[in-house]
Amino acid sequence: xxxxxxxxxxxxxxxxxxxxxxxxxxxxxxxxxxxxxxxxxxxxxxxxxxxxxxxxxxxxxxxxxxxxxxxxxxxxxxxxxxxxxxxxxxxxxxxxxxxxxxxxxxxxxxxxxxxxxxxxxxxxxxxxxxxxxxxxxxxxxxxxxxxxxxxxxxxxxxxxxxxxxxxxxxxxxxxxxxxxxxxxxxxxxxxxxxxxxxxxxxxxxxxxxxxxxxxxxxxxxxxxxxxxxxxxxx
Ligand SMILES: *[C@@H]1O[C@H](CO)[C@@H](O)[C@H](O)[C@H]1NC(C)=O
Ligand SMILES: *[C@@H]1O[C@H](CO)[C@@H](O)[C@H](O)[C@H]1NC(C)=O
Ligand SMILES: *[C@@H]1O[C@H](CO)[C@@H](O)[C@H](O)[C@H]1NC(C)=O
Numbered sequence: 001x002x003x004x005x006x007x008x009x010x011x012x013x014x015x016x017x018x019x020x021x022x023x024x025x026x027x028x029x030x031x032x033x034x035x036x037x038x039x040x041x042x043x044x045x046x047x048x049x050x051x052x053x054x055x056x057x058x059x060x061x062x063x064x065x066x067x068x069x070x071x072x073x074x075x076x077x078x079x080x081x082x083x084x085x086x087x088x089x090x091x092x093x094x095x096x097x098x099x100x101x102x103x104x105x106x107x108x109x110x111x112x113x114x115x116x117x118x119x120x121x122x123x124x125x126x127x128x129x130x131x132x133x134x135x136x137x138x139x140x141x142x143x144x145x146x147x148x149x150x151x152x153x154x155x156x157x158x159x160x161x162x163x164x165x166x167x168x169x170x171x172x173x174x175x176x177x178x179x180x181x182x183x184x185x186x187x188x189x190x191x192x193x194x195x196x197x198x199x200x201x202x203x204x205x206x207x208x209x210x211x212x213x214x215x216x217x218x219x220x221x222x223x224x225x226x227x228x229x230x231x232x233x234x
Pocket of ligand 2 (some may be wrong): 088090
């Protein structure tokens with residue numbers, strides 16, 4: 001009885017909405033992603049510290065984050081952005097506007113800056129902070145651009161879903177199967193697991209595609225050619 005009460009307390013404690021998907025990757029797999037993300041085109045704009053810092057500071061202001069907060073505080077940024085996304089749709093739309101301004105501020109260097117290879121080559125990077133930083137912006141790119149109408153119309157269900165056992169089961173399976181040897185197949189399989197689970201929870205239509213892409217987009221540059229299936233039964 002006591003165990004059950006404790007378990008329920010723990011569940012209540014963690015059951016907040018989550019639009020940025022909660023999971024973690026070990027350093028060796030973050031490094032593997034970074035190598036796979038090596039910018040191929042020498043003509044691609046560099047990520048200049050002065051511009052990067054300026055745009056970051058402007059982004060921080062909306063969230064009340066200190067000017068000193070940078071990609072090195074990626075987990076803090078992830079958690080802060082998450083809190084705003086889960087407030088209500090109005091706040092989510094404001095976050096998206098702030099993200100658009102950040103994207104425009106960085107201009108042609110946006111993708112060079114939001115890149116694991118670029119950031120991990122700066123002095124003394126912390127791997128999990130860098131990963132959380134990059135996936136915050138990749139997640140925002142999905143929910144504020146391609147997935148925007150879906151997230152606005154199904155904000156409640158899509159936000160609550162990552163607190164369910166169905167979500168945990170997909171992510172636990174990813175955690176237990178992903179390795180350097182089957183990295184992209186594990187991403188693909190997890191995307192399709194999430195597709196089915198989001199559909200089951202939030203209704204067939206755009207929910208499964210939203211959930212699959214919300215996960216897959218983080219790996220867009222390290223697993224080329226993976227795709228989520230648009231549900232054709234709707
Ligand atoms: C941000 O990261 C820097 C460098 O790791 C660290 O010194 C600082 O304490 C961090 N700030 C916060 C608020 O976590
Ligand atoms: C959204 O949440 C913010 C912060 O909690 C609050 O100030 C605002 O009134 C809410 N807006 C709506 C439309 O519920
Ligand atoms: C699995 O999850 C644990 C706990 O969050 C984490 O420390 C570990 O890095 C994860 N491993 C993989 C391969 O995702």
